[in-house]
Amino acid sequence: MMMNQEAYASNILTGTTCFGMLQDDPRWQVAADRNDLILLCDSNTEKLCLPLLRELLFTDSGVPPCITIQAGEESKCFGTIEYLMRALDQHGATRNTILVNLGGGVVSDIGGFAASIFKRGICYVNIPTTLIGQVDAAIGGKTGINVGHAKNQAGTFYFPIRVCIHPLFLETLPETELNSGLGELFKYAMIGASFSLKQLHTLATNTPGALNDIISKCVQYKEFIVTKDPEESGLRKVLNFGHTIGHAIESSFLDMRLPVTHGAAVAAGIIAETYLSCHLNDLSHQLLEEATGFYLDHFQPLPFEGGTEASVLGFIYQDKKNSKGAINPVLLDKDGHPEWNSSVTADDILHGLRYLSSITH
Numbered sequence: 001m002m003m004n005q006e007a008y009a010s011n012i013l014t015g016t017t018c019f020g021m022l023q024d025d026p027r028w029q030v031a032a033d034r035n036d037l038i039l040l041c042d043s044n045t046e047k048l049c050l051p052l053l054r055e056l057l058f059t060d061s062g063v064p065p066c067i068t069i070q071a072g073e074e075s076k077c078f079g080t081i082e083y084l085m086r087a088l089d090q091h092g093a094t095r096n097t098i099l100v101n102l103g104g105g106v107v108s109d110i111g112g113f114a115a116s117i118f119k120r121g122i123c124y125v126n127i128p129t130t131l132i133g134q135v136d137a138a139i140g141g142k143t144g145i146n147v148g149h150a151k152n153q154a155g156t157f158y159f160p161i162r163v164c165i166h167p168l169f170l171e172t173l174p175e176t177e178l179n180s181g182l183g184e185l186f187k188y189a190m191i192g193a194s195f196s197l198k199q200l201h202t203l204a205t206n207t208p209g210a211l212n213d214i215i216s217k218c219v220q221y222k223e224f225i226v227t228k229d230p231e232e233s234g235l236r237k238v239l240n241f242g243h244t245i246g247h248a249i250e251s252s253f254l255d256m257r258l259p260v261t262h263g264a265a266v267a268a269g270i271i272a273e274t275y276l277s278c279h280l281n282d283l284s285h286q287l288l289e290e291a292t293g294f295y296l297d298h299f300q301p302l303p304f305e306g307g308t309e310a311s312v313l314g315f316i317y318q319d320k321k322n323s324k325g326a327i328n329p330v331l332l333d334k335d336g337h338p339e340w341n342s343s344v345t346a347d348d349i350l351h352g353l354r355y356l357s358s359i360t361h
């Protein structure tokens with residue numbers, strides 16, 4: 001496990017002034033003066049976000065060399081890591097180079113992982129361009145890749161020196177990807193991160209600009225939790241609510257070549273895990289109904305077919321959050337607070353999945 005926790009303190013810059021603050025950072029100035037910055041994009045962010053970054057950050061200087069990977073979850077793999085190691089070398093990267101990840105969660109997960117191992121660790125900056133990236137993936141120092149279709153099986157805790165969250169990047173984001181971000185916002189609302197499902201519902205029907213306030217709340221909440229428990233030995237696990245089942249759903253559909261967005265899978269996982277919280281922890285059915293209503297209002301039903309349940313269960317057993325064969329999702333207690341030491345059986349999971357499938361058919 002790799003940590004550079006001291007680099008974590010107050011490293012998140014939000015709003016339209018974030019790039020000015022980045023330019024004031026002495027580590028950035030040194031690397032920029034030496035032409036020692038390298039960008040990482042995916043095929044979409046190179047086209048849609050790099051021109052904006054040029055205007056916002058590189059007006060007075062040339063744009064640094066850029067490494068581009070194919071957009072999409074399939075790029076989060078060992079093959080891409082090897083490609084990145086070689087590409088960094090070809091671009092003459094040294095231990096002093098700063099890698100600048102411009103993209104969504106795939107770019108920050110894989111770029112962060114590459115930064116953590118290249119020459120035993122170089123500095124990196126995240127510039128998240130998706131809603132998921134801005135509220136979650138780019139902050140908190142978790143990096144990783146999938147092994148096969150099992151999510152994030154290899155990775156490190158390795159913090160970016162800066163995260164710049166600029167609202168303008170969301171303007172080119174397609175509706176499906178904004179909606180995917182709503183899946184993580186749904187999680188934050190359910191675990192009590194200073195806004196309710198009702199507030200989220202109102203905001204979700206508004207323009208992306210209206211999300212700014214909620215993005216700040218998520219950033220503050222995640223920063224608070226991560227500062228208390230950077231290596232996820234306890235409290236930080238609450239951020240995984242919906243993800244034990246959600247990740248397995250995402251992997252299963254990827255395996256069936258019917259990819260669903262990360263947020264849509266997490267939202268489905270939240271419903272199944274809220275159902276389990278009612279049945280195992282006496283959580284009020286009213287909250288389950290509210291969550292189910294929110295889910296049905298904002299997400300397309302997933303195409304569950306014969307065999308999907310078994311496949312989901314198979315992936316659940318590969319989840320890192322489990323210990324010694326037990327399945328350990330985060331559940332809500334009877335007062336709606338997340339608890340991270342739950343243990344459930346395969347049958348419980350099947351019941352959760354059947355509830356999910358029953359509300360969407």
Ligand code: NAD
Pocket residue numbers: 042043044045048049071072073076103104105106107109129130131132133136137138139140141142143144151152169170171172173174177180262263
């Ligand atoms: P993503 O990076 O694949 O982005 C989604 C799509 O949007 C891609 O096609 C991308 O090219 C495109 N895109 C990105 N920015 C754009 C823009 N501004 N305009 C137009 N298109 C744009 O995925 P994501 O939804 O950002 O993140 C999901 C990934 O993040 C998953 O792999 C998930 O496991 C990971 N994640 C990690 C953490 C963490 O703590 N490390 C937390 C949550 C999610």
